[in-house]
Amino acid sequence: MTCKCENNCADQKEQELLKIIEKHKGKKGALIPVLHDAQDLYGYLPLQVQKIISEQMNIPLAEIYGVVTFYTQFSLHKKGKYQIRVCLGTACYVKGSGKIYEELKKELNLSGDGTTEDGLFSLESCRCIGACGLAPVIMINDDVYGELTPADIPEIIKKYRDRKQGQ
């Protein structure tokens, strides 16, 4: 892959990625460990990383993407400083976590799972996180917020925004 943008940022990490691939290549079921290590390296698995893996391992990109999106441990989005996880598990869903998710999208100006432009927040929907008693639940990094209504969201987000400014 040739990097076409100006900051030529990819080179160093790309070297490391190539080493990772080299390490696992040829072994049976090598793709999953490569994806793991690549995710550790970049924090997520964007198109460009998957393309390099595809070309180097001679596996079609579509197959790799299928695997990446099947397992919840892989992420397509760069994580924000504050990682918000919204539970869309059954208990939370029934108690309206869909609306919470919508509110978060609105507040963060995102169209779905993803990361805000300033890199401060990343939003990710997930399955049951084991706090059904508090449904509906979100987590921001290690903080758990339960029994939420959409009206609570702006204030919570503001707290983290202010934290940044205070630094």
Added chain:
Amino acid sequence: MSKMVTLTIDGIEVKAPEGSTVLEAAKLANIKIPTLCYLKGINEIGACRICVVDVGAKNLQAACVYPVAEGMKVITNSPKVREARRVTLELILSNHDRKCLTCVRNENCELQNLAKELHVDDIRFEGKTNEYTIDDFSDSIVRDPNKCILCRRCVSVCKNIQTVSAIETNERGFDTIVASPFNMSLKDTPCVNCGQCINVCPVGALREKDNIDRVWKALADPDLHVVVQTAPAVRVAIGEEFGLPIGTRCTGKMVAALKRLGFDKVFDTNTGADLTIMEEGTELIERIKNGGKLPLITSCSPGWIKFIEHNYPDLLDHLSTCKSPQIMLGAIIKSYYAKKMGIDPAKIFVVSVMPCTAKKFEVKRPELSATGYPDVDVSITTREAARMIKEAGIDFNSLPDEHFDDPMGDATGAAVIFGATGGVMEAALRTVVDLLTGKDNEDIEYKAVRGLDGIKVAEVKAGDLTLRAAVAHGLANARKIMDQIREGKADYHFVEIMACPGGCINGGGQPIQPAKVRNEIDVCAERAKAIYSEDENNPIRKSHKNEKIKKLYEEFLEKPGSRKAHELLHTHYHQRENYPEECCGIV
């Protein structure tokens, strides 16, 4: 013969070969088990669970993958089984965009038929539904995930038969979707536009990009001289759209129908195929004599061309520079024919009826406009042509046989076999052997290159020269030959490659036969028989004996490979990136 096992199905004793599935065994006993995702030889993965039966185990089992065993007792029709099938089907239907009336597959839909067969008169689960954007950015293929039932046939065909893998099953659970990576449009993937995915899709989730409106509009424009040309494979398949048996030859009726649609002329792409043989045969002989790049590889299949541009860009100079027959004919229509008739090429609108979806992409290649105008303006599939005929209220089956128009209406038997795998090779051999030996050879049926084996090879004597030929169809087979060539292990002179398995007769634009037909009948073989009988019934069976082609060279092109021929009939290729994107974005 393999060992037989005895089992009972619904109380009937059945002997079935060891290793066969319950579904296959049931067929031997004439017991019908409903299926949905299963497509013989292509998709046997047990994905949909419509075919469940009771084999005495705790859970019902999918008959299409469950192997038979000695003494097994199978029940295919009990309240439990029927209810399980219905629940499965109702769940599929509850998340399906059920707008049958305006669906391209209305009345030719495996899901619709199944709902009727399983007597679904109500859908008890009105739950959440997915809403997806329709991908219609590709010039050839439209993908509507709202109608997808996740049978994965398209994934199998694209991955295993074509080795393209432009689509996969992504995400999981309720979010599962068949799509390209990162939900890209097929346009931005290595998809070759072959349309094989359309042909296997049981529902309306995949279809061709419909260009009918553009054709109607042109036909209604009094300033335009609108001509149509039809590919060899269309005439042996279009009848299926009107209920005729698979393999019915409908050349005359097809021409009659197109005339009634209002085209000013109905030309035969086969003339373009004869012309291709003249140009490509000459190119082959020149490459052999002058030490040019060998093997020479055919260039008639636009799906194959896009495949090599993506996957073997280092081998592009093996490709013949010949344009495909439809494009050649288009260029001749807008030059030679325009001049002869005194019509401004700007006012000529060329429509092609093709068995192919990749041709829609091909006609938009900017380099294919020899006269400054696109060589072909619009390409429609066999299915679209049939839709137009129906919409015009033409009773196809009662039409008289009519003949193609001059001067591009008389073609040879060599041209018509272009429609089947091995046909271009056989047609080329008929001409090349004559040209090399200076004789009118009588053995013209090269049976070694016919048939449905994935890769066929032949050695043919032409004077002192032994011509080594290879034929591949389906891109997985093409890949094998290309790998050999790349490794320097292929010493062929001439290689024919068609993107679609079986060749154009099984192109992605042909009438869609449902799994229940394809599981029983080899559709390719039936259509191929019709193609070869068109050839046998043609008094002229060698391209260089086509009087109209001779005249075309005399009056206009001078000789094969001339400067003028190169300007009009030849092209070039270029490397394509697999998933083009602008910026790397990695930090």
